[in-house]
Amino acid sequence: MNVFKFLKRRGSAPIARERLQILLAHERRANSQPDLLSILRDEIMAVVAKHISLEADKIQVRMERGAPVSTLAVDIEIPNQFELLVAGAA
Amino acid sequence: MAKVLVVTSGKGGVGKTTSTAALGAALAQAGEKVVVVDFDVGLRNLDLVLGAERRVVFDLINVVQGVAKLPQALIRDKRLETLWLLPASQTRDKDALTEEGVAKVIAELREKFDWIICDSPAGIERGAILAMRHADEAVIVTNPEVSSVRDSDRIIGMLDAKTVRAEKGEGIKKHLLITRYDAARASRGEMLSIDDVLEILTTPLLGIIPESEEVLRASNVGSPVTLSNRLSAPARAYTDAARRLKGEEISVSIPSSKMRLFDKLFGRRAA
Numbered sequence: 001m002n003v004f005k006f007l008k009r010r011g012s013a014p015i016a017r018e019r020l021q022i023l024l025a026h027e028r029r030a031n032s033q034p035d036l037l038s039i040l041r042d043e044i045m046a047v048v049a050k051h052i053s054l055e056a057d058k059i060q061v062r063m064e065r066g067a068p069v070s071t072l073a074v075d076i077e078i079p080n081q082f083e084l085l086v087a088g089a090a
Numbered sequence: 091m092a093k094v095l096v097v098t099s100g101k102g103g104v105g106k107t108t109s110t111a112a113l114g115a116a117l118a119q120a121g122e123k124v125v126v127v128d129f130d131v132g133l134r135n136l137d138l139v140l141g142a143e144r145r146v147v148f149d150l151i152n153v154v155q156g157v158a159k160l161p162q163a164l165i166r167d168k169r170l171e172t173l174w175l176l177p178a179s180q181t182r183d184k185d186a187l188t189e190e191g192v193a194k195v196i197a198e199l200r201e202k203f204d205w206i207i208c209d210s211p212a213g214i215e216r217g218a219i220l221a222m223r224h225a226d227e228a229v230i231v232t233n234p235e236v237s238s239v240r241d242s243d244r245i246i247g248m249l250d251a252k253t254v255r256a257e258k259g260e261g262i263k264k265h266l267l268i269t270r271y272d273a274a275r276a277s278r279g280e281m282l283s284i285d286d287v288l289e290i291l292t293t294p295l296l297g298i299i300p301e302s303e304e305v306l307r308a309s310n311v312g313s314p315v316t317l318s319n320r321l322s323a324p325a326r327a328y329t330d331a332a333r334r335l336k337g338e339e340i341s342v343s344i345p346s347s348k349m350r351l352f353d354k355l356f357g358r359r360a361a
Contacts, residue, residue, distance in 0.1 A: 028243070
């Protein structure tokens with residue numbers, strides 16, 4: 001019976017290997033993502049802060065992955081009387 | 091010149107502490123002056139694996155906090171003159187380790203030793219990052235098993251991002267150490283093969299430690315496996331790995347399964 005079992009059953013290692021290859025390809029991409037977002041966040045913030053004074057926690061940058069295209073959403077909270085806060089207005 | 095080596099893995103229980111002890115002992119047996127440093131604050135075990143658990147007086151945190159001087163905390167191995175241990179503390183206060191404190195201790199150790207081998211805690215938190223922070227080279231301990239390989243991949247990414255050498259753009263030299271390898275199971279396709287693991291992690295191979303009862307026996311008696319039974323398969327594999335760390339070129343032989351066709355057909359495994 002062992003003879004047939006040996007002939008019939010292939011080990012599970014190839015499955016492990018394939019699952020890992022797919023998973024790690026995805027995770028490596030995902031792990032490099034936060035860096036890109038924080039770079040974008042810092043640079044966008046620097047540009048906006050040239051004109052309006054901002055607090056660091058009032059800006060949010062999100063990347064949404066979609067089927068045909070992905071979107072980058074930037075939310076910046078600006079105080080209502082922002083004219084008063086124009087950087088270097090004095 | 092002193093070399094700082096971190097033994098790391100991400101996943102727990104794959105053999106970091108065993109490998110730190112065995113590689114440290116093998117290098118010391120080759121005449122190198124070695125210190126093994128336990129970074130697993132709160133869960134120290136390197137002292138136990140080395141059979142020095144009753145000799146711990148001061149520890150890494152005492153040195154970092156200035157309670158003790160470095161020479162007071164270093165424990166010399168009773169069998170190997172050139173092997174020393176800097177134990178971790180059993181206190182639960184992990185935050186006692188500071189970046190600056192660790193930098194200072196490592197700098198001091200660099201003046202006294204040829205090899206500083208840092209045994210990393212499991213995980214990817216602060217403790218693991220502090221252990222790898224000042225490393226020149228890294229040994230990534232991996233079992234041929236999916237969760238271990240995945241965590242190794244993650245740790246490799248961190249070595250390339252969070253170490254001082256990586257930040258300076260110098261890069262850190264990485265070595266893969268595959269432990270608990272069962273040649274018979276790999277040959278039957280039941281376990282990831284060496285080639286599978288190397289292809290997935292694309293990191294140079296330092297050695298393959300076969301699954302062996304000698305490893306447990308060594309930790310039972312508190313002796314690195316390269317000392318307790320130096321002719322055993324895992325001891326020879328660790329000794330060869332240590333020689334490769336020193337820069338010797340020795341080809342890695344993949345342990346072969348001792349199964350003969352007859353056994354294979356009838357599902358028997360050789361001892």
